[in-house]
Amino acid sequence: MAEEIGLFIYGIVPGDVEPTADAVGVGEPPGEVDAIRHGELAALVSEVPLEGPLGRPADLTAYQELLDGTAAVAPVLPVRFGTVVTGADAVADLLEAHQDRFAAALDEFEGRIQYIVHGRYEEPALIGEVLADNPAAAELADQVRGQPAEATRPQRIRLGEMISQAVELRREAENRQLLDELGQLAVATAPRPPSNELDAGAAAFLVDRDREDEFVDAVEAYAEQRRELIRTRLLGPLAPYDFVSAHQLVE
Structure with missing residues (x-):
């Protein structure tokens, strides 16, 4: 049976933010970090097995390094470590449902x-x-x-x-x-x-x-x-x- 794949969400960012080519995600091997966009927002994500274990020290380090590196160049809303959804549609639904709230929070952290x-x-x-x-x-x-x-x-x-x-x-x-x-x-x-x-x-x-x-x-x-x-x-x-x-x- 094929392994079911989900998306690990790192944080919410403005829609024009692009992950760097060397961005490293969680998991073993590390997943490639991507941005899923909806309107003026985006979520930084990477693929992970839905049944796979998360929580190794290396996973937490990857999570923090990605968010801290992003915060150095753009506002970011960290999402609770370990948040995994079933696919891109679920991410888009999340961004749509909370668009105003996320946008206001990103404005609050701009330049900070x-x-x-x-x-x-x-x-x-x-x-x-x-x-x-x-x-x-x-x-x-x-x-x-x-x-x-x-x-x-x-x-x-x-x-x-x-x-x-x-x-x-x-x-x-x-x-x-x-x-x-x-x-x-x-x-x-x-x-x-x-x-x-x-x-x-x-x-x-x-x-x-x-x-x-x-x-x-x-x-x-x-x-x-x-x-x-x-x-x-x-x-x-x-x-x-x-x-x-x-x-x-x-x-």
Whole structure:
């Protein structure tokens, strides 16, 4: 029996956008990326087996690289990873049904790009500051230092709880400061939840292209002020993943 083929949708773009010849899609082997047009819109797609597995790290990388590369030259609405339809007619129907909504969203992202700023605490420096600010925690740390873990289990549990609470409060404050300092250079911001217990501030920023250099310089200054305590990473430019609202996404 012949394998049934579907279309993996990456994103919605203006109708005049053309995939580059070297664009690589998901799957093994990677599918050729094409644009299916309807009216003033187009969808970037590639063929995939309808029953084939998706979700390998290479697939996610291909998805992100295609969208980020597109966002560098044109507005794009990322479609949820793994969205597959049965054929070109289904794509055209989708574009027709949501044409006004997609067009308005693309206008919103014209000339704008996403950046993510992510900070992670340097653990020794963080613990040192927490203990310096909290005499009760410092006393517990003295009690357990050099002692057998089993003999000091209650104290270690309590110390861990106190440090965790202190880190959470610091993270909240760091996120507020991150958004206050850098948000004024962006047209929109989106806080991001922590992915690690040592995460500090993390947020996405939608930035006008004519302010990119100013934004990057501000991030570098922000990171330099905290370099003894926090390792700061700047990710981007990216497609506007964090700013495509639920009503704009293809579900």
